[in-house]
Amino acid sequence: MERDHESTERLKDNLTKNLPDVDTQAIETDVRSWRGPDVQVDLVLLFNTLYYLDRKEQQDLYHKLHQHWLSKGGFVAIVHASKRIAPLELWKVLGNLPPMWEDIASDMLEAGFSKVHEYEMLIVNDHSEADEELLYLYQAVTGRPITSDELRHALKTVSPDGKWQQSYCIVKGTFLKGTH
Numbered sequence: 276m277e278r279d280h281e282s283t284e285r286l287k288d289n290l291t292k293n294l295p296d297v298d299t300q301a302i303e304t305d306v307r308s309w310r311g312p313d314v315q316v317d318l319v320l321l322f323n324t325l326y327y328l329d330r331k332e333q334q335d336l337y338h339k340l341h342q343h344w345l346s347k348g349g350f351v352a353i354v355h356a357s358k359r360i361a362p363l364e365l366w367k368v369l370g371n372l373p374p375m376w377e378d379i380a381s382d383m384l385e386a387g388f389s390k391v392h393e394y395e396m397l398i399v400n401d402h403s404e405a406d407e408e409l410l411y412l413y414q415a416v417t418g419r420p421i422t423s424d425e426l427r428h429a430l431k432t433v434s435p436d437g438k439w440q441q442s443y444c445i446v447k448g449t450f451l452k453g454t455h
Contacts, residue, residue, distance in 0.1 A: 337386035388450035
């Protein structure tokens with residue numbers, strides 16, 4: 276489930292090229308309005324998707340995945356930021372702190388999944404310029420419209436010299452739907 280058309284097309288091409296014998300789907304939609312697959316699936320990828328949902332919406336999604344959308348023994352693979360090194364200060368200045376990896380992992384276990392794998396990697400992004408993509412992300416995370424000026428002001432508040440490099444501890448995790 277991807278909201279960006281270009282990303283959807285790249286994903287479709289990559290899936291077709293790298294998994295030629297696997298039946299795959301890349302669906303361009305907003306996860307809030309999606310009714311789910313017609314048949315149960317073996318794998319769902321949630322890569323940087325959960326930022327666009329509040330915690331209650333995330334929890335509802337995990338229950339739908341576990342109860343309806345995944346086949347027994349199916350997997351959910353998630354990529355999301357961790358509280359350990361996430362840009363919490365900026366989100367606080369902008370007025371909203373999204374659920375982090377630790378919340379997600381806990382909620383997935385509560386929904387009936389088992390954690391199979393977890394891997395952390397550190398990435399650093401230069402956010403000294405507030406471009407359209409960055410603005411879109413922070414609008415989604417805060418759940419409200421923000422202007423480029425507001426985002427630039429928040430970035431300067433967090434880093435007065437304007438050379439703020441945002442570090443993320445990205446966690447890649449895989450959860451298994453139990454066979455119970």
